[in-house]
Amino acid sequence: MFEGLKKLFRHDIPDDDEVLNAKKGEIEDEIRNVLLESDVSFEAVEAIENDIRKRVDRIKKISKSTLMGIVRDSIRDVLVASKFDLDILGVTEKPYVILFLGINGTGKTTTIAKVAKYLKDAGKRSVISASDTFRAGAIDQIAILGDRVGVKVIRHEHGSDPSAVAFDAIEHARARGLDYVLIDSAGRMQTNKNLVDEMKKIKRVSKPNLTVLVLDSMVGQDALNQAETFLKETGFDAIILTKLDTDAKGGSLLSIVMSMKKPVLFLCTGQGMDDIVRFDPEWYLQKIFS
Ligand SMILES: Nc1nc2c(ncn2[C@@H]2O[C@H](COP(=O)(O)OP(=O)(O)OP(=O)(O)O)[C@@H](O)[C@H]2O)c(=O)[nH]1
Ligand SMILES: [Mg+2]
Structure with missing residues (x-):
């Protein structure tokens, strides 16, 4: 790396x-x-x-x-300049709702499982909303990952309304006094009008405390342009960068941070459930200068 x-x-x-x-x-x-x-x-x-x-x-x-x-x-x-000041473990709203957005295959679903484990390891209780009801296999994927990290997944049928799943997950969290609701969503292209409308609806219904854009660190300027479109359509508060382990050269993080001008919450560095770190400039500097 x-x-x-x-x-x-x-x-x-x-x-x-x-x-x-x-x-x-x-x-x-x-x-x-x-x-x-x-x-x-x-x-x-x-x-x-x-x-x-x-x-x-x-x-x-x-x-x-x-x-x-x-x-x-x-x-x-x-x-x-892109350090995320909010301590995600110290938030007071309960449940604290985090919506994960991103284009196809950036790592949203995997990242949600990692975040769920990260929170669990810190003694926090979460529930995951399987709100990608669009892609075949997506619900099973998140259900398996939820099992693996020991976090409950609220799911409906394939093709059902993703907002309704999110609504149920939030109700579930409220009834049990859980700390976080993590909402998955279907990968989308900015050109897919239905999916963009669906994303807006999830946001309206779930009123997330935090909306994060999951970006594959290796896909370059294209992804950044798509992210800008997200910015216009729905807005988001922070970024999670995935697949840094595949960056042999090392420049992607710097480039994205510079171009997005949004705080970075986590960096993901592999397919394992522990391959996630809070974004910290010192982590990156140490990797380069050691
Ligand atoms: N090397 C590496 N692979 C990753 C990382 N994060 C996710 N992946 C892999 O990327 C692929 C896509 O991950 P998903 O979590 O399914 O991505 P997604 O954004 O949910 O995909 P869609 O729901 O289809 O839009 C999987 O093979 C993951 O294992 C990472 O940090 N490093
Ligand atoms: Mg997914």
């Missing part, structure tokens, strides 16, 4: 201060190239580069370790 960006300091950056100062421009170019080669978007590279330049210009004599610190700080600054 992230091998591309790990190259940032494997290049022969001189340890000698004098040489390093003489080569400042060259080294800045080198950093820029590594970022671009690692699929960091142009926009994000510009932001990081400008920041690096400003910091470097303030320093008369630069050593390799100060330079490493500067690059690290610049990347951190881009990421910190």
Whole structure:
């Protein structure tokens, strides 16, 4: 994971201060190239580069370790802006309703099971609403995952109204004093008018405390454009990025964070139920700089 960006300091950056100062421009170019080669978007590279330049210009004599610190700080600054301030485990509304949206196959259903386990491990009680009643097999999929993590799944028939399932799940949570309701939804393309209307209806009926967009970190600009469409149609509060384990280069997280300008709640790093971490810039920096 992230091998591309790990190259940032494997290049022969001189340890000698004098040489390093003489080569400042060259080294800045080198950093820029590594970022671009690692699929960091142009926009994000510009932001990081400008920041690096400003910091470097303030320093008369630069050593390799100060330079490493500067690059690290610049990347951190881009990421910190997208930190999700809300402590999902400390919310007071009960039940706290989270609606998961996203285009086809981004990992919504898997992520819901992971989040359910994450909450359970923290001593919280949840119920899952199998509100993807559209795709054949979706209800069984979430039911199996719910079983695996030991969290109840409220389900109706295939083809039934997804909002009604969500309504029942919320009632179920209320009656039992559960802490969270996690609502799955059918993957959709922005062009699918029925599904977009359905999504709006789920939102209207379930009045989620939090709406999250689940994004596959590897699908690039296309997915981001689709997300923008979601933004217009329904609005969402935060992002969950999946499949970071498949990002060999490492730039996708930075690019998405920079382009979406929305807080990131979780990062998913595999198909296992524990492959989920709260978004934390330090986690990412450690992966790159260690
Ligand atoms: N490597 C990897 N695979 C993942 C991750 N999250 C989900 N997947 C896989 O991605 C595929 C699709 O996941 P789903 O959870 O079914 O995605 P979805 O968004 O619910 O799909 P639809 O309901 O069809 O729209 C499955 O094979 C998952 O195992 C992840 O973080 N890393
Ligand atoms: Mg699904």
